[in-house]
Amino acid sequence: MLKRLLAATTLAYGLGLSVASAETISMWVRTGIGDSFKEVVKAYNAKGEDKVELTEVPFSELVQKYATAIAGGQAPDALSLDLIYTPAFAAAGQLENLTDWAKSLPYFNSLSPSHVKLGTYEDKVYGLPLSVETSIFAWNKELYRKAGLDPEKAPKTWEEITANAEKIRALGDDTYGFYFSGGGCGGCMIFTFTPLVWGAGADILSADSKKATLDTPEMRKAVDIYRNLVAKDTVPAGSASDNGVNFLTFTNGRIGQQSIGAFAIGTLVTQHPEIDFGVTLIPGVDGKPSSFAGGDNFVVTKGTPKLETVKKFLEYIYSMDGQKMMAKYGSLPTRGDIAGEVLAGLDPRLKVGIEAIAVAKTPYTLQFNDLINSSNGPWATFINAAIFGDDVDGAFSNAQSEMQSIIDAGQ
Amino acid sequence: MTMSGIAFPSPRRRKRKQSGWRGLLYIAPAMALVTMFFVLPVLFTVWMSLHKWPLLGTPAWIGLGNYVRMVSDARFMTALGFTAHYTIIVTIAIFAVAFPLAIFVEKQRPLISVYRTIIFLPVVVGLASASLLWVWLANVDSGLFTPLMQRLGLTNGRINLLATFDAAFLTIIAMVVWKIAGFTMIILVTGLQAIPTELTEAARIDGAGRWQRFRYLTLPLMRRTMALALILSVTGSILAFDQFYIMTSGGPQNRMISVVYYIFNQSFVSFNLGYGAALSIALLAILVAISVVQLWLLKVGEDRP
Incomplete structure (x- = not known):
């Protein structure tokens, strides 16, 4: 009896999970920032749970395309946004406020500080570091x-x-x-x-x-x-x-x-x-x-119905697997606390990229x-x-x- | 007007009134389409042009502010100047190529349909595709022109055609002539073919030479066709955008910003939609004025055959 009940619960749980996790989120990324993000998305999709549908937009047109898409109600759920533009979009009230969730992340304080600074507008966090580059x-x-x-x-x-x-x-x-x-x-x-x-x-x-x-x-x-x-x-x-x-x-x-x-x-x-x-x-x-x-911030379009799925994906990016995958394709680690571990065994030339952060503007x-x-x-x-x-x-x-x-x- | 005229309209008059309504009914679908897809958007553009209208956020009424700003906008004036320069040169170039071609393909001769097809072929390529094709042709390393000129010994070393204003401008003019001349040629051919052969024969019998026949017979009879070709060419050139955007991204040091390019930049790069709308209205006014002047100069619509 107990066994059957357990089986039924597991089944129901499994069904419920597969219904909830069958979600696909749409994301945009700009061209010319290398393959690290594309590879992470590939690895995430290969896990067979949620899917991320990636659209590449020419880097020179990303801002106007995104702004036009917002105005036309066709914006993607989330976006890899050049960190330099985060304040402007946050100021225009187009981004989802991520403050509470972001501050609940155990590693929030070791995330790339310049990214978090540019992702913060009037003390609220709208953008979190996705990729760091020098x-x-x-x-x-x-x-x-x-x-x-x-x-x-x-x-x-x-x-x-x-x-x-x-x-x-x-x-x-x-x-x-x-x-x-x-x-x-x-x-x-x-x-x-x-x-x-x-x-x-x-x-x-x-x-x-x-x-x-x-x-x-x-x-x-x-x-x-x-x-x-x-x-x-x-x-x-x-x-x-x-x-x-x-x-x-x-x-x-x-x-x-x-x-x-x-x-x-x-x-x-x-x-x-x-x-x-x-x-x-x-x-x-x-x-x-x-x-x-430079690099990109991860921002979420205001009012997206798939916020939870988006958060799950970002948590994967910040996991050891995600960070290693990003680093392998050239993005420097965004989490300072595990940077050394992430870079271990990878190309030593990436260390020059890290050194540059100290003298960078x-x-x-x-x-x-x-x-x-x-x-x-x-x-x-x-x-x-x-x-x-x-x-x-x-x-x-x-x-x-x-x-x-x-x-x-x-x- | 007499009393009877008002009280008892004649049957003939009633009939005319009826046919007026029927005519209106016939053109109603066209009117509806024009209203929906032209008149309303233009009215909305006018409405926008009276606002400070950012892409994100709420618009604010500023009256004629955008139009006042336009008058002292040096970059808009530069764009107007460049567009005028481009329009004059490209129109002359298109006619200089299209007219001889029209005279060439108008007469029946062997393989004439092959020639017509070859000359017309670039017209069916989209302007954006044609621009991309020419970007490759003009590429300094992997293209066609530069390495070819170097091989032939015409240039010393490799010249980057798109790097200096003169060379890039010339390349774009060549591309547009290659792309458009076939279309203008077809229009001119229809005009040439509409000239009755009896007239030419009569002139020949009267002893008119080849040049005289062209100057005093062909040209005057082609006036209306020329007006059509000219207006199409001028309007198209004033609205030029694709070739500058794709081939030179605005040209060496921004020297190839056409008016439409400037409107695009204002609207979708700087997100000043209201100012962009005001510029569009100004451009519309300029285009209407130029077309009216052209029709008047070519005396189209005065004499009916």
Whole structure:
């Protein structure tokens, strides 16, 4: 009797569970942040319980697509949102308040602090860290060897990088010494180029984001370094019109050096094992290194009926399995308490990505899209005009005044 | 008007009134469609343009604020200037290519349907697809033009066609002419074929030369067709967006922002939907004005045959 009752209960429980867990949540992720999140979703779906349906959205269009989807009532349940945009969406009242649940997580205090800070708006938590990435400098050891350079010696200054680039360029037609996406990809360049001035103590915005401070001696020096690299023909001509589509040109094996993201370490290790590369911190104009701490926050669209399922998925991401899977594909651990354990046995080059966090910066402005990321914004325009154009002074003064006018209009 | 006229309408008059109602009935479906899909959206756009209308959050009434802002918006003026520049150049280029082509394919000659098909083929490709195709063709490393020019020794090293304004502008003009000229050609061919052969023959008998026949016979009789082709071409060029968005993302240093591109940026990048709506209304007014001027200049609708 007891056995039968037990069996019946188990059956009912099983049925109930399978009904409750047959849910599918829809999520969006931006392109260009590597495969770590995609792989976690794959592993989660393979467990056979809830399903996550992932949609990839071009990184340059994610914000407007999400905002339009909200306005049209077609928004996904949750979203991997560039952490920089979390305050703007939280301020607009479009995100689910996760405060109580987040604070009940035993590891809440060891979650990546800059992510939680940007995910918090008026003391309520709207976004939690999903992926952490820093910008770093990578060099191709194979090409270093061919050019007669020491493949194990990381360059420490831009003079060194420029000299190395010239030697690598001398190898032949399709081999280049350096690469960057200079054709209106504001996001790529804030990520890889501003560390040059940050390292030297300058910034493009004032601390309270109310003043544009683009025209500094440090920025002039940084621009000169890149102009020189272009003038010496060490950069492929395609760079001038690359709007970010070819950001990972380094993976083709014919680029000697490039500033990339820590995500790309995962991509290189798992998808391009043939490329032998080293990574180090990006030197500033005076040699002091810096980095951009970026990545994504996990946010939930306000009013989604599948909140519990979404929470379960996020708990899986924060589990040891989830964190290991993310790290394997290049996302640095978001949980500080188990970071060492997560990285054990993984590619040692990921440690450089962790080191970068200590010297990294993250700009905080509600107008990030207008100022920096928009391909027609002042920053993207400035990069192209200052590095490839003929009128450097004009590029500086135009960008400086346009940035200021956008900031003023937003007050 | 006499008393009898009002009190006892003549049967003929009643009939006319009746047929008026019937005519209205016939056009009612079309009217309903136009109202639903054109008039109402335009009215809603006007309503939006009078608000500060963010994509997220609540709209606030600001009256004519958006229109006032427009007048002193330097970037809008630049976009207008660029669009005018583009429209003039691309329209001239399309006609310069389409007119000879029309004269070429109008006459019966061997394989003429093959020629017509080949010339018309790009028209059926979508503008976005065509732009993507040309992005590849113009790619500096893996494309066609640059490596080809280098092989032929025309250029010293590889030139990135999309990196400088002049080269990128030229590439886009070439793409649009390749894509659109076939369509304009078809319109012009119908006009050419509508000219009675007797007239040409009579002119020839009177001793008119080839140029004289073209100038004093063909051109005047083509006026209405030309007006149609011109208006379609000008309107299409003023509304250009896809090619700039896809091929150059606004061009080297933002020098290829057309008006529609600017409206798109204002509405969906900066989320100023209200200002975007005001700009759209301004553009609509400009387009109507230009079309009216064109019809007037080409004297369409004055003389009925």
